[in-house]
Structure formats: C-alpha cells, structure tokens
Amino acid sequence: DVKVTQSSRYLVKRTGEKVFLECVQDMDHENMFWYRQDPGLGLRLIYFSYDVKMKEKGDIPEGYSVSREKKERFSLILESASTNQTSMYLCASGGPGWGGELFFGEGSRLTVL
C-alpha cells in the first residue's frame, strides 16, 4: 500500500516562529502536494512539486514556501507563523503521469498562538 507519512500530527507554535512540516512518501511518486484544510473551505492547494527541486504555486501560496531535495520528501515551511495559519495541513502524492488519484497523509494540525 502507498504510504504518505507526515512527521507531526499536532504542533503548537508561537507567532513569528519558523515552522517545518515534513512529508515522506514510499511509492516513488513524482508528484507531491500540500493542501490546507479549513472547516467550510474544503481543501485548498498551497504548493505542489512534479519533480525534485521543482515547485509550483497553488491557490494560496502566500506565507508559505516548500522544499523538495529528494523525490520522496516534500517539506512545507512557514517562515514566520501567524495565527491565521492555524489549520490542518495535508500532504499528498500522485504517481507517474498523474491521472488524478492522490494519496494523502493523515494530516498535521498546526496551532499558532
């Protein structure tokens, strides 16, 4: 089975702190994604990557950056966390050619105080 692992299930950070969210997939997928999930807003794409060192902005990239140094790992970075970034963050991966199916991790719930 495909496994997408997010390193932290729950994080509590203070305003202004730098935050790293790590995601690792074990299926050699080229494509990886970071989504943000908020009640009533569904899943919104922050960034995605279709290859090592490649990244593209999604719908809500402001305040975030990403890093993909290895194929299996995709990191989301909040340079200076703010309270409006309190949310559930979901990482996903998709296979070659990417017909559309995504495999999601279990999520990282971030609270910024």
Next chain:
Amino acid sequence: GENVEQHPSTLSVQEGDSAVIKCTYSDSASNYFPWYKQELGKGPQLIIDIRSNVGEKKDQRIAVTLNKTAKHFSLHITETQPEDSAVYFCAAKDSGAGSYQLTFGKGTKLSVIP
C-alpha cells in the same frame, strides 16, 4: 480557474436509506472527477472516480453519475451503513498534459443514524 460547488454541506440519513451528494464545476475542460472520503482523524481517501467518456460508474454500494452538458456530477450511496459516516469531497481536474490542479468542493458531512 476551475470552481467546484458541492451540496449539501451536511446530510443526515437513516441507516439503510440512500444518500446523494451533488457537485457542479465551471471549467468545460475538466474531464476527471474523483470522490474522496475522509474519516475522522484521517486523510482523504479516493473511493470512486469517473472520466468524461463515461456517464455512470458503480462500485458495490456507491455510484457516480456525470452530466458533462450540465457540468454536474453526483455521488450515490445506497443502503447506507454507520461506517459511511464521514466527510465526502468531490473534485475536478483537467487531465491534459502538464495539468496538476485538482480542485475540491467544500465537502459534505454525512451522518448515518443507526
């Protein structure tokens, strides 16, 4: 860009009844329509999908229908069971080469009452 509207936002049904969730999309170029189920504390998981060359697809108790002319698609769950209780998301995507954007609806929280 693509816009996906999903209704209803919440749905309660009695065990054994059917549940229907509807979505509309705006981009006529979209031709891949998946449905995801998210159980409490877990990430979304694909349960069924349909491509534009097909009008209906079934998998046991779940089915999806697509009307490309009207730009809407629906999820049908028959003989609902308590384990069907979850949040369901529809999505749409342009399957063209280089297209990576999967746009999600806002979700439907389904509660199946025993």
